[in-house]
Structures are given as C-alpha cells and as structure tokens.
Amino acid sequence: MSDIKKDFPILQNNKGIVYLDSTATAQKPSYVIDWIKKFLENDYSNIHRWAYSIAERSEDLYVKSKKKMAEFINAENWREIIYSHNSTYASNLLIWSLRRSWIFKRWDKVLLTIVEHHANIVPWLILKEEIWIEVDYIKVKEDFSLDFEDLEKKFDEKVRTLSITHVSNVTWEIFDVEKIWKIINEKTEIFRNSNENYKKPIFIVDGSQSVPSFKVDVQKIGCDAMFTTGHKFMANSGIGVLWGKQDLLDKLEPVFSWGGAIASVAKSCFKPAGLPDKFEPGTPNMTGAVSLLRALEYIENIWGYEKIQEIKKELENYALEKFAKYDKIKLIGSTNSANRVWVFSFTVDWIHSHDIADYLADYNICIRAWQHCAEPFMWELWINHSCRASLYIYNTKEDIDKLFEALEGAMEELG
Ligand SMILES: Cc1ncc(COP(=O)(O)O)c(C=O)c1O
Incomplete structure (x- = not known):
C-alpha cells in the first residue's frame, strides 16, 4: 500500500475499496x-x-484559510477570495452579481465551450431567458483540444464575457487559457x-478540475475571475471559492445581501459591506474554511503539486497503456498526457454505463457513470453517457x- 493511502482513514475503514471517483x-x-x-x-x-478569544481564533483561521488559498492560486490579495458553498454556487454568485451590476445588455454574447459543466451553462x-443575452459555444477539435479557429470566428464585438473551463470534466483535456487571454487582448x-x-x-475560468491537479496561477492566466470547489481537493464539502480581480469585484453589486455582507441598513435603503464580505451573506462555513486551509497545508506537506504531478505521470501512463490494450474500451479524450489530467471517461463495448458501474460496485470498485453534468457535449458526441474512473494521489497501480480485471469480467458477462 502506498504511504499516501495510509493517510486516508476511509480507505482503511473500507477494506479492499478501490476508490476511483475523486473527481x-x-x-x-x-x-x-x-x-x-x-x-x-x-x-x-x-x-x-467577536470580542472573546475563541471567536478571535475562528476569525484568524478564516482569514488564514483565505490567505493560503490566495497564495495557492497566486491571487494578488486575499480579499479577492470569496467563499461560497461550491463551484456551482460560486459561478451563480458571480453571474448574478454581474447581472445585478448591469454588465450585460440585450443581445450581448457570452462565449462558453461545448464541454462546459452545467454549473457554467445553466446560469447563463x-x-x-431573463435579459435576452446570447449564449454560444466554442467547439472542440477531433483531438479534443479547443478549436481556436472557431473561437476567432465567434468572437465578435457583441462578446461581453467568455466563461471557459480550464479542464473538461468529460474529456479531461486542459485548455490553453493563457492563449484565450491573448486573443481577448x-x-x-x-x-x-x-x-x-x-x-x-x-x-471567467472554471477551475473546478484544474486546482485539484496542478498549479493554477490566475495572474499568469490573466483571467478576471475563477471559481473552484474545495471538496475536490480534499477539503470538506460545502466550501467553494470565487476569486476575482479586485477592480472587477469592487465594481460588482452583490446579488445576495444580508448578515455580514451589509455595512448599514436603514428602513428604506442599505449599504453593502466592503470586499470580500459583501459577497458572503450570513454566517459563513467556518469549519469548511478551516478544512480548506488544512487541505492546502496537506498538499504542501506531501511536497505540493510537484508530488501530485509525479504520481500523476506514473499512474496515468500506466492506465493509458491499459486502455490501449482493449479494443472494446473506448477512451473519450486524448492520450497525450501533457494535455490532460488523470481521469478517464470511457465506454465499454455497447454495455450501458450504469451496468458497468453496478458490476464494478460488486467488486468494491467505485466509478461514476452517466452524463457527468455535461449533457450538451454528451449529445454532441452522440454517445449520451459514459463511465468515468478518476485517479488521485492515494491511488496505486494495483487499483x-x-x-481492468473487473472490466474484463464485465465484458465477458454483460457484453
Ligand atoms: C468542471 C466542473 N465545473 C463545476 C463543477 C461543479 O462543482 P460543485 O458540484 O462542487 O459545485 C464540477 C463538478 O464536478 C466540474 O467538474
């Protein structure tokens, strides 16, 4: 068993479990x-x-958590870090705050990619429906990289926002977001x-699948805002991150406003608080913030993203070699490990993805099946649904x- 696996009690307490659903x-x-x-x-x-000591300590830890998060993504200032419940809430918070701040007018265009997660489609x-903006989708090429020609073609004067995932949660392709920023300029x-x-x-960059796997540097990318979700990088669930450049966040009117998000309230009007509090109404998830701080410290303790990349390289290449051996197991995504993260969406013969997931569950192997909250892309691929196995730092070649042993069995018994 790898030393890292020993750090995870759930993997000890569920004997024989093969957890491949970290994404x-x-x-x-x-x-x-x-x-x-x-x-x-x-x-x-x-x-x-607060005036008393435990409240002071809680506040200190909350701020420390934001400072650590800011350091991790290279934000200029920890006040640019806003905590929300998850990526979905963070994207909604941003999009609705943009709307409330009159950033959009009728027929303005928002460019997404066809592989976006629903969290970055549905709010748009x-x-x-509400204010008659246009939503258009940039295609991906046959090798699953972003189609920059299509981006150039669709990028006209009406484009007011580009909201793009850093890593697709179906193909696991890493998009060249720095190049997108160059084109915007x-x-x-x-x-x-x-x-x-x-x-x-x-x-806007959706960092939900990039921050868990590799160093994301928001200043290097150049984007105006990014959101991500703590539970995918080992924090507890219920804590999401919205980062924005201070000059953008300063301009925005928060869409929710009460509790700590308010500076003052009179009978007929109110004044929002300053940054970042104006975006965090009500009692925040203090425990979630502490869990996020400790998750980031844990990543540092195992030698940071360098170590994650080292484990990734070894396991991913091993898995890709296995996938290449089976004609009937079709990978949805490129096999170029430089451009992808260590997750694999695949179909197995003509067997339904739910049947595969059920079969594997009998062997204590945990994968995910169906549409991965990316329905428009699944339809575009004409496959509708797929299996998905994801690796993380605690997985091993044995997993x-x-x-693959169980997949062989599934093909024999269900195929
Ligand atoms: C690319 C991407 N964006 C957004 C989300 C939504 O994350 P959450 O469910 O934590 O809000 C996910 C979750 O899988 C994702 O993969």
Whole structure:
C-alpha cells in the first residue's frame, strides 16, 4: 500500500475499496479530519462579531484559510477570495452579481465551450431567458483540444464575457487559457480601433478540475475571475471559492445581501459591506474554511503539486497503456498526457454505463457513470453517457489493475 493511502482513514475503514471517483469528490486525509475536530473542539465560534478569544481564533483561521488559498492560486490579495458553498454556487454568485451590476445588455454574447459543466451553462441560460443575452459555444477539435479557429470566428464585438473551463470534466483535456487571454487582448485592440467605447470582455475560468491537479496561477492566466470547489481537493464539502480581480469585484453589486455582507441598513435603503464580505451573506462555513486551509497545508506537506504531478505521470501512463490494450474500451479524450489530467471517461463495448458501474460496485470498485453534468457535449458526441474512473494521489497501480480485471469480467458477462 502506498504511504499516501495510509493517510486516508476511509480507505482503511473500507477494506479492499478501490476508490476511483475523486473527481466527483476527493477523500479526506487524517490531517484534515483531525484539524476539523480540533477546530470544533477548541476554537469554533461565529466570526466577524467577536470580542472573546475563541471567536478571535475562528476569525484568524478564516482569514488564514483565505490567505493560503490566495497564495495557492497566486491571487494578488486575499480579499479577492470569496467563499461560497461550491463551484456551482460560486459561478451563480458571480453571474448574478454581474447581472445585478448591469454588465450585460440585450443581445450581448457570452462565449462558453461545448464541454462546459452545467454549473457554467445553466446560469447563463437563465440570464438568456431573463435579459435576452446570447449564449454560444466554442467547439472542440477531433483531438479534443479547443478549436481556436472557431473561437476567432465567434468572437465578435457583441462578446461581453467568455466563461471557459480550464479542464473538461468529460474529456479531461486542459485548455490553453493563457492563449484565450491573448486573443481577448488582441480582439480588444482591434475592436477599439473602430469603436472607442468597446469594453474588453470579462474572462471567467472554471477551475473546478484544474486546482485539484496542478498549479493554477490566475495572474499568469490573466483571467478576471475563477471559481473552484474545495471538496475536490480534499477539503470538506460545502466550501467553494470565487476569486476575482479586485477592480472587477469592487465594481460588482452583490446579488445576495444580508448578515455580514451589509455595512448599514436603514428602513428604506442599505449599504453593502466592503470586499470580500459583501459577497458572503450570513454566517459563513467556518469549519469548511478551516478544512480548506488544512487541505492546502496537506498538499504542501506531501511536497505540493510537484508530488501530485509525479504520481500523476506514473499512474496515468500506466492506465493509458491499459486502455490501449482493449479494443472494446473506448477512451473519450486524448492520450497525450501533457494535455490532460488523470481521469478517464470511457465506454465499454455497447454495455450501458450504469451496468458497468453496478458490476464494478460488486467488486468494491467505485466509478461514476452517466452524463457527468455535461449533457450538451454528451449529445454532441452522440454517445449520451459514459463511465468515468478518476485517479488521485492515494491511488496505486494495483487499483488500476483491479479496475481492468473487473472490466474484463464485465465484458465477458454483460457484453
Ligand atoms: C468542471 C466542473 N465545473 C463545476 C463543477 C461543479 O462543482 P460543485 O458540484 O462542487 O459545485 C464540477 C463538478 O464536478 C466540474 O467538474
């Protein structure tokens, strides 16, 4: 058993479990679990309204968590870090705050990619229904990379926002988001030549599947905002992150506003608080914030993203070699490990993905099946649904062997 596996009690307490669903949610190391317990036993109290010592300690840990998160994604300032419940809430919070701040007018265009998760589609579609914006999708090429020609073609003066996933949660392709930022700058220069009032589009990145796997540097990307979700990198569920450049966040009117998000309230009006509190109404998830802090510390303790990449390289290549051996197991995504993360969406012969997942469950192998909250893309592929096995730092080659052994059995018995 790998040393890292020993850090995860759930993998010890469920004998023989092969957990290959970390991309849905990652398991938690003792380091995180123990610190959650210690926090609840020693420091837990409500923040923002404190005079006593445990409340002060809770506040300190909350801010420390944000500082650590800011350091991890290279945000300029920890006040640019807003905590929400998960990526879905974070994207909704941002999109609805943009709407409330009159960033969009009728027929403005929002460019997404065809592989987006529903969390980055549905809020835009609701805006489309509400204020008649246009939503368009950039295609991916046959090798699953982003089709930059299509992006150039669809990028006209009406584009007000590009909201793009960093990593597809179906193909697991890493998109070149820095190149997108370059194109946004080039287009802005061109459009400003003919229209001096042209406003540079806002660039949002969905980092839900990138932050768990590799170093994401928001300043290097150049984007205006990014959201991600703590439970996928070993924090407890219920804590999501919205990061935005301070000048964008300062401009935005928060869509929800009460509790700590308010500076003052009179009978007929109110004044929102400053950053980041104005985006965090009500009592925040203090325990979640502490769990996020400890998850990031845990990543540092195992030698950070370098170690994650090292494990990734070894396991991913091993898994890709296995996939290549079976004609009937078809990978949805590229086999170029430089451009992908360590998750595999696949179909097995003509067997339904639910039947495969059920069969594997009998062998204590945990995978996911169906549409992965990316229905438009699944329809585009004409496959409708697939299986998905994801690796993370606690997986081993033995886990991969067990997966393929069971898949062989499934093909024999169900095929
Ligand atoms: C690319 C992507 N975006 C957004 C989400 C939504 O994350 P959450 O369910 O934590 O809100 C997911 C979850 O799988 C995802 O893969």
